[in-house]
Amino acid sequence: MEFFSDVRTYLEINHETVLESLVQHIWLALLPVAISFVLALPLGWAVVRYGWLKHPILTLSSVIYTIPSLALFLALPAIIGTSILDPLNVVIALTLYSLALLVRTTADGLASVDQQVVEAATAMGYKPARRWFTVELPLALPVIMAGLRITTVANVSMVTVSALIGIQSLGQLFTRGFQLGFYAPPIVIGLVLSVLLALLADSIIVLVQRLVTPWARVGGAR
Amino acid sequence: MNDGILSFLLDATNWQPGNNDGFVNRTIEHLGYSATALVIAFVVAFPLGLLIGHTNRGAFLAINLGNAGRALPTLGVVMLVLAIVGVGLTPVTVALVVLAIPPILTTTYAGMRAVSGATVDAARGVGMKEWQIVFQVELPNAWPIVFGGLRNAALQVVSTATLAAYVGLGGLGRYLFDGLALRDYPRVVAGAIVLAVLAVVVDLVFSLVQRLVVSPGVDGRASRGPRRGSNAPAALTASEDVPDVADDAPTPGGVGMDKAPRKSL
Numbered sequence: 001m002e003f004f005s006d007v008r009t010y011l012e013i014n015h016e017t018v019l020e021s022l023v024q025h026i027w028l029a030l031l032p033v034a035i036s037f038v039l040a041l042p043l044g045w046a047v048v049r050y051g052w053l054k055h056p057i058l059t060l061s062s063v064i065y066t067i068p069s070l071a072l073f074l075a076l077p078a079i080i081g082t083s084i085l086d087p088l089n090v091v092i093a094l095t096l097y098s099l100a101l102l103v104r105t106t107a108d109g110l111a112s113v114d115q116q117v118v119e120a121a122t123a124m125g126y127k128p129a130r131r132w133f134t135v136e137l138p139l140a141l142p143v144i145m146a147g148l149r150i151t152t153v154a155n156v157s158m159v160t161v162s163a164l165i166g167i168q169s170l171g172q173l174f175t176r177g178f179q180l181g182f183y184a185p186p187i188v189i190g191l192v193l194s195v196l197l198a199l200l201a202d203s204i205i206v207l208v209q210r211l212v213t214p215w216a217r218v219g220g221a222r
Numbered sequence: 223m224n225d226g227i228l229s230f231l232l233d234a235t236n237w238q239p240g241n242n243d244g245f246v247n248r249t250i251e252h253l254g255y256s257a258t259a260l261v262i263a264f265v266v267a268f269p270l271g272l273l274i275g276h277t278n279r280g281a282f283l284a285i286n287l288g289n290a291g292r293a294l295p296t297l298g299v300v301m302l303v304l305a306i307v308g309v310g311l312t313p314v315t316v317a318l319v320v321l322a323i324p325p326i327l328t329t330t331y332a333g334m335r336a337v338s339g340a341t342v343d344a345a346r347g348v349g350m351k352e353w354q355i356v357f358q359v360e361l362p363n364a365w366p367i368v369f370g371g372l373r374n375a376a377l378q379v380v381s382t383a384t385l386a387a388y389v390g391l392g393g394l395g396r397y398l399f400d401g402l403a404l405r406d407y408p409r410v411v412a413g414a415i416v417l418a419v420l421a422v423v424v425d426l427v428f429s430l431v432q433r434l435v436v437s438p439g440v441d442g443r444a445s446r447g448p449r450r451g452s453n454a455p456a457a458l459t460a461s462e463d464v465p466d467v468a469d470d471a472p473t474p475g476g477v478g479m480d481k482a483p484r485k486s487l
Contacts, residue, residue: 014322067424068381069487071414074398078227093267097485142347144369153292161487164388174301178388180307191298202407 002185010185018173022193025169028090028162029155034057035091037148044098044106044144045132054107061100067141068159090162095135097158098151105147109140125211140214145209156198160190170194225321231415245398245416245437252393252420255311255383259318260376267326274327275334275364276356288328295319295357296378296487300385314386321382322375326485329371333364366441369432373455374483376428381487394420 011018047054072093077084080092113136121135163171173190177183210217239246274280300317307313337360345359359369387395397413400406428454438444 021324063422065483065485066377066422067418068377068382068384068421069485070384071417071421072399074410074414076416078224078407084407084410150292157293157295158485158487163297164399171295171297173235174295174298177301177305181303182309184302184305187298187301187305191295191302194295195293202293 007185007189010189014186017188018037018090018193021168021170021172022197024087024133025156025159025171025194026197028087028094028159028169029197030152030166030189031091032098032155033148033152035095036151037179039095039099040102040106040144041137043103044110044112047103048110049109058104058107061103065100066094069097069158070164072096073162073165087162087167089091090159094158098155101151102144102147106140106144109143110136111148112143113139138213141213143211145205149205151200152205156194156201158203160194170197223325227411227415230408230412236412246396248392249416249420251391252380252383252386252417254293254377255314255318255386255391255393256376259315259383260377262315263319263322263326263375264372267323269332271327271330271357271368272334272361275331276352276360278335280334281331283338284328284331287324291321291324291328291378291417292484296382297385300382304389308356309389311386311391313385314389314391317385318379318382325371325375327369329374330364333367333371334360334420336367362437363440363460364434366432369428370483373425373428373432376424378484378487380424381417382437384417384487418462463469 006049027095043057047057073089074084076082076089077086082088117139118131118136126135159169160171160174162169163175170185170190170193173186173193177185177190180186235241236244237246238244241247272282299320300314303317303320304313307316332434341359341363342355345355349360383393384395384398386393387399394413394417397409397416401408401410403414433443
């Protein structure tokens, strides 16, 4: 097929650029997930602990989630004073989106922990901090990690948008295809790599989840 | 720089309805592309979702479409559709329709499946016909989930309609791409702000319509009040705007994942 030989030719000529874009893409997509995961834990805790915080934080989250990413990428420099082509804008915008979703799942996860288990831990002499880290957080992990999977997959796909403002990522293969007069090979390469990356990242999280929640595999005790 | 943004936003000529490149005209164009695509997607996906949800035949289609849609970058899908169909208003609309179908189809299906089997059996038992069961029993119960999908589809379409300007059409994307090309930064940010506000307003309108359409008995408004049982451990109730992903979380790739909003542009 002609199309496949076109794809091969494109890759032969441009493999270095494609590889660079892929690496940059991974950074831009996953760094926000890591940052927001760390921020979501205290926020999620606060939402469960202080009930009055729940409504304002969750409302703010859903408003942030509503803002189109391209608009946020472009409006952030005006708010925080970065340069318009700074990849930092993308990292911050995606962190906000990830956080908006993760705060909710973290709060849901923590709220889903069986109160009797918490009381049992208290009765065994666990102090609040130790109890939170060794009992409540692990039990909330399956729900939190479900949120983590969703944000990771969404981020991998959202990073491509930043190509429209000239930031390097797999999305540049799409704009490249556009500049070449809607030449399909780079667009298809970008789509395939982006989807594969999302699936790979998703599987890694599932794997990590299996490792850190061994009790979930024993079965029966859910 | 921020003064420039403000003066651009407050410039009266930018708000005159007759001004081709004014906010009013660009917003109308933007909403026009979005509404066209959304209506077409609804007409295609909603009946199909009702059918699949009611009969549970072809469920794999609804589930896989939702999961694949999550990982596919919107920008790439739009570019690919344009590469195949060509450039112009019709291809852009096709691309937007392609984006809007999965969330509507999967949530309509998920909403229908979430209706308790006992309720459906009871309806059948009192002699309701199949179409009556669909429209008078299943759909009213499924509306909250279905609306989640509609809102999500609307947001995606409104966000993505920005790309119409990238390929030479109108809409609010004009400010972003013209401004970037001209290095006229206040224009870019002003456009971004108007776009963000439009998205939030559209979402708000959908949530108001949802309140009107969904029965208070279905989404829990009727039972909400001070005397609600407080034994449930701080359960965050399900009607917040970022839908609940927790309930079905442990089923990887199952229908539960579709309750989380998609976000890709």
